[in-house]
Amino acid sequence: MSEKLFQIIKKACESCGNDRARLMDIVIAVQKNCGAVTIDAMELIAKQVKVQRVDVESVVSFYSFLSKEEKGKIVIRICNDVVDLMKGADNIAKAFSETLGIKVGQTSADGTISLEYTPCIGLSDQAPAILVNEVAITNLSVDKAKSISKALLSGASPESLTKEFGDGNNSDELVRSMVKNNIVKKGSVIFVERVAEAGLKKAITLKPEDVISIIKSSKLRGRGGAGFPTGMKWEFTRAAKGNKKYVVCNADEGEPGTFKDRVLLTEKFDMLCEGMAIGGYCIGSDSGIIYLRGEYSYLKAFLENKLSKRKKASLLGKSICGKNGFNFDIRIQIGAGAYICGEETALISSCEGLRGDPKTRPPFPAQKGYLASPTTVNNVETFCSVARIIEKDAAWYSVIGTKGSTGTKILSVSGDCSKPGIYEYDFGVKVSDMLKDAGAKDTKAVLIGGPSGQLIGKKDFGRIICYDDLATGGSIVIFNSSRNILEIVKSYLEFFVEESCGYCTPCRTGNVLLLNKIEEILEGKGEPSDIKYLEDLCSTVKVTSRCGLGQTSPNPVTSSIRNFREVYEAVLKTNEDGRQPTFDIKASLEVAEALQGRKSVIY
Amino acid sequence: MDKTITFKIDGVDVKGCPGQTIMEAADKAGVYIPRLCYMKDLTPHGSCRVCTVKVDGRAQAACTQPIAEGVEVENNTDELNEKRRNIIDMFFVEGNHFCMFCEKSGNCELQAVAYRLGICAPKYPFQFPDRSLDATHPDIFIDRNRCILCGRCVNASRDVDGKSVFEFVGRGANKKIAVNSDTLAGTNMSVTDKAANVCPVGAIIKKRVGFAVPIGKRLYDTQPIGSDIEVTKS
Ligand SMILES: Cc1cc2nc3c(=O)[nH]c(=O)nc-3n(C[C@H](O)[C@H](O)[C@H](O)COP(=O)(O)O)c2cc1C
Ligand code: SF4
Ligand code: SF4
Ligand code: FES
Numbered sequence: 001m002s003e004k005l006f007q008i009i010k011k012a013c014e015s016c017g018n019d020r021a022r023l024m025d026i027v028i029a030v031q032k033n034c035g036a037v038t039i040d041a042m043e044l045i046a047k048q049v050k051v052q053r054v055d056v057e058s059v060v061s062f063y064s065f066l067s068k069e070e071k072g073k074i075v076i077r078i079c080n081d082v083v084d085l086m087k088g089a090d091n092i093a094k095a096f097s098e099t100l101g102i103k104v105g106q107t108s109a110d111g112t113i114s115l116e117y118t119p120c121i122g123l124s125d126q127a128p129a130i131l132v133n134e135v136a137i138t139n140l141s142v143d144k145a146k147s148i149s150k151a152l153l154s155g156a157s158p159e160s161l162t163k164e165f166g167d168g169n170n171s172d173e174l175v176r177s178m179v180k181n182n183i184v185k186k187g188s189v190i191f192v193e194r195v196a197e198a199g200l201k202k203a204i205t206l207k208p209e210d211v212i213s214i215i216k217s218s219k220l221r222g223r224g225g226a227g228f229p230t231g232m233k234w235e236f237t238r239a240a241k242g243n244k245k246y247v248v249c250n251a252d253e254g255e256p257g258t259f260k261d262r263v264l265l266t267e268k269f270d271m272l273c274e275g276m277a278i279g280g281y282c283i284g285s286d287s288g289i290i291y292l293r294g295e296y297s298y299l300k301a302f303l304e305n306k307l308s309k310r311k312k313a314s315l316l317g318k319s320i321c322g323k324n325g326f327n328f329d330i331r332i333q334i335g336a337g338a339y340i341c342g343e344e345t346a347l348i349s350s351c352e353g354l355r356g357d358p359k360t361r362p363p364f365p366a367q368k369g370y371l372a373s374p375t376t377v378n379n380v381e382t383f384c385s386v387a388r389i390i391e392k393d394a395a396w397y398s399v400i401g402t403k404g405s406t407g408t409k410i411l412s413v414s415g416d417c418s419k420p421g422i423y424e425y426d427f428g429v430k431v432s433d434m435l436k437d438a439g440a441k442d443t444k445a446v447l448i449g450g451p452s453g454q455l456i457g458k459k460d461f462g463r464i465i466c467y468d469d470l471a472t473g474g475s476i477v478i479f480n481s482s483r484n485i486l487e488i489v490k491s492y493l494e495f496f497v498e499e500s501c502g503y504c505t506p507c508r509t510g511n512v513l514l515l516n517k518i519e520e521i522l523e524g525k526g527e528p529s530d531i532k533y534l535e536d537l538c539s540t541v542k543v544t545s546r547c548g549l550g551q552t553s554p555n556p557v558t559s560s561i562r563n564f565r566e567v568y569e570a571v572l573k574t575n576e577d578g579r580q581p582t583f584d585i586k587a588s589l590e591v592a593e594a595l596q597g598r599k600s601v602i603y
Numbered sequence: 604m605d606k607t608i609t610f611k612i613d614g615v616d617v618k619g620c621p622g623q624t625i626m627e628a629a630d631k632a633g634v635y636i637p638r639l640c641y642m643k644d645l646t647p648h649g650s651c652r653v654c655t656v657k658v659d660g661r662a663q664a665a666c667t668q669p670i671a672e673g674v675e676v677e678n679n680t681d682e683l684n685e686k687r688r689n690i691i692d693m694f695f696v697e698g699n700h701f702c703m704f705c706e707k708s709g710n711c712e713l714q715a716v717a718y719r720l721g722i723c724a725p726k727y728p729f730q731f732p733d734r735s736l737d738a739t740h741p742d743i744f745i746d747r748n749r750c751i752l753c754g755r756c757v758n759a760s761r762d763v764d765g766k767s768v769f770e771f772v773g774r775g776a777n778k779k780i781a782v783n784s785d786t787l788a789g790t791n792m793s794v795t796d797k798a799a800n801v802c803p804v805g806a807i808i809k810k811r812v813g814f815a816v817p818i819g820k821r822l823y824d825t826q827p828i829g830s831d832i833e834v835t836k837s
Contacts, residue, residue: 039785054770054783061772338774355771360649360667502752502771502778504650509693512776513727540689543662544652 006044008033013048020049021371023353027060028294028336035111036070062355062501063336064118065294072107072114074152076100077131081120081256082491083414083477084127088142092128093117095142099149113152119339119495120256121295124414124477125182125421132158134297136179169266174302181263182421185437187408188400189388190268190381191424197315199390200274204323208282212238215282215386217394219406224250224342224379225449225473226548230386233376236366237283240374245285247276247328248351248370248377252293252335252342255450256495257475260410261380263422265292265299268384269306270315273330275383277320278390280328283376288330291347294337303332339499343547344377345369346501357503358547381410381474401427405466413438415447415478425465432461435478442480445564450475451492452552454559455485485567489556490518496553507550510541514557525584526572531561612656612676625665625676626654635829636678637687637716639694640753641666642801646762648754651694653687653716684720691717692725697776699731699748700804706813707805709821713751715828734779739788742810743799750780750806760798768792780806 012029016022042056107114123129126138135158165171166180216231253261310316345359369375398406405427414420418439449472493515502508538554619628639651647666654665657677734747760768772781
């Protein structure tokens with residue numbers, strides 16, 4: 001065991017106080033420094049933080065950015081989300097593969113470069129996109145892929161690949177990224193000019209209970225997808241017993257096709273921190289955690305700098321804004337490539353240095369969350385909305401949107417349209433109006449709320465975006481008439497199979513079986529009874545799965561059967577000759593023919 | 604606490620005390636809820652989902668859901684039993700279960716629940732995964748082909764034996780049971796550990812005792828799984 005490895009591990013563990021709850025930070029640091037968390041490294045880490053080696057292995061093996069086997073010094077992650085595939089990600093992969101001389105999933109013989117696929121990296125509006133280590137490269141073409149490969153082969157650093165910077169803070173010296181914000185439509189709640197910290201300054205003149213009542217009367221509901229009333233969540237967390245409480249911001253943004261939290265982090269980070277501090281004030285917490293998805297690591301230094309500036313300005317830390325006894329600090333917890341960590345209890349597990357398995361509920365996080373303390377988990381946009389609500393007031397806010405869905409909703413729009421990007425709409429916008437704004441033509445289908453939402457067709461374009469009609473965490477993917485619905489369904493099922501945590505049976509295996517069947521149908525081996533087979537299987541997975549992932553993962557199948565039944569019926573073979581329609585006697589005879597060394601005389 | 608909670612399972616009144624799960628209260632009352640990962644006295648894992656019941660219409664795992672006053676629980680319904688059969692089917696196809704020559708046959712909870720729910724052959728396509736065996740330990744072997752990821756060995760080793768010999772690694776369909784060393788022989792596992800005595804299937808097997816009980820006299824040869832619960836009506 002090398003002394004160097006030991007020193008790296010010792011330093012990583014000590015900088016985290018040898019705290020097993022900080023295992024994520026430790027293993028991420030080791031992966032970054034050594035290109036792997038080897039069994040030897042696990043052994044050393046385990047000793048240092050006083051757990052078993054298998055506990056460390058359990059964590060490392062869960063996250064796709066961590067690995068036991070050594071990866072290249074440079075890891076190229078090609079996003080193979082549906083939108084990226086539509087924009088040619090396959091050809092990009094081929095170009096990289098050919099120029100680098102390795103297949104996707106391999107590391108070059110000299111150990112310098114690894115090539116991998118990765119699900120949605122939050123750049124669907126500038127697809128095809130890749131990550132080279134932490135550097136995001138957008139709007140790729142085959143030619144660019146080739147020249148990037150060549151540059152990397154001749155020793156260029158990932159950072160040097162960024163030739164020009166994106167708008168806004170993307171060009172900040174701590175970000176230096178080519179990523180663009182693409183804010184197409186600004187609304188009245190989030191993307192507005194406002195007096196900085198006005199919400200926080202007002203909140204501290206009120207009693208925490210009164211701040212919660214304002215949020216309750218604003219009827220704000222969570223923007224992460226589930227739509228739980230925020231005021232109520234904070235009231236529960238405030239009422240829960242516990243000396244220590246936590247405010248957690250969910251910046252995991254893993255739902256394919258969502259990227260609005262990335263833009264909020266880039267441009268509205270102070271508003272987010274303001275909202276979190278108000279949250280801390282409301283529930284009686286002095287500690288906040290922002291769970292930042294690993295794909296957004298390129299923002300970390302910038303965000304940390306912002307946090308320290310806030311501290312200096314007395315907007316974080318002790319006696320915030322001069323209010324005695326109001327202390328609140330925020331740390332950033334970085335993730336490592338796992339969609340499930342967006343689920344709030346899995347997110348908490350990950351923050352605790354565990355596998356990203358969801359936790360058994362009850363108890364709910366409001367009672368027992370991070371380190372068994374009462375915790376509120378809220379989406380980035382939810383916190384930003386809170387800051388604005390307190391700044392104005394509930395009456396101002398609650399007339400925006402619809403009766404049951406107040407305020408604005410930020411949509412991440414991508415796919416077949418001329419103006420992909422960020423749209424802040426009042427709740428209640430009609431799908432057809434949104435499509436018009438986005439410059440979508442010849443639209444066949446729209447995915448509302450990402451793959452865990454629903455795929456709708458033309459007959460539903462008159463419906464509106466809100467919790468009571470078409471609910472969404474913000475992902476809108478547009479498909480024109482050239483797209484194959486079944487291929488889209490297949491890709492999203494592959495995503496869920498890849499991202500299921502594997503804890504519970506129906507999700508772990510049910511999604512694999514759904515994918516098997518859709519693949520069979522695509523191969524022309526489908527039969528009419530498959531629709532019922534799929535529906536039954538979907539129902540089992542949805543009803544019996546342990547968390548929201550499995551409870552929604554069959555949605556691409558159920559909503560496409562509901563809204564695009566004709567595409568299934570067109571390929572399902574009916575029984576004509578009395579034989580099971582999908583039985584291929586010739587194929588079945590192949591093995592026997594090979595053994596016999598002759599062709600069947602009958603078939 | 605002596606406060607009693609009354610609720611209904613399939614229309615029949617059941618009593619329990621605060622803090623109990625539906626599973627615990629049902630067991631006490633002699634009502635069998637099919638289950639696989641749950642084992643009395645171990646922390647409920649809530650992973651197999653075979654115990655899914657409906658509580659006032661909402662699906663919940665009976666082994667983790669606390670009882671509540673006045674709720675109506677559906678258990679033995681056609682809809683739920685169909686879903687349970689589907690889950691059991693998934694177990695059979697996601698692993699490699701060759702009951703005819705498995706030494707756990709007749710004493711296996713997976714097989715027994717399948718029979719009780721009326722499964723003869725799975726309807727889903729076999730996945731035939733490539734899974735490893737570990738026969739390094741002098742007294743115990745692990746056959747991952749048969750593991751149903753129930754977590755009993757993990758919890759028993761950690762909470763009862765105080766050893767943490769087992770943990771899960773990987774995720775999704777690649778999730779599997781691992782040990783705290785390169786092989787089981789390298790761990791401090793002992794055949795007398797609780798963890799060696801909890802596996803519901805033939806994944807953790809004691810050596811030299813296989814097929815000791817003849818067919819016809821095995822645990823589930825004479826009565827279906829759950830019968831012990833149904834006779835203890837209190
Ligand atoms: C599989 C899965 C992934 C999720 N991903 C996210 C996410 O990336 N961001 C998010 O805010 N909420 C996500 N959620 C919802 C969270 O569990 C939780 O409801 C939300 O963070 C609560 O915040 P809110 O009330 O402000 O919406 C996810 C849920 C599931 C089941
Ligand atoms: S539904 Fe089950 S397997 Fe799927 S992510 Fe949730 S807990 Fe994990
Ligand atoms: S080895 Fe047995 S006890 Fe352990 S998880 Fe697998 S099936 Fe359960
Ligand atoms: S027995 Fe309840 S989930 Fe397995």
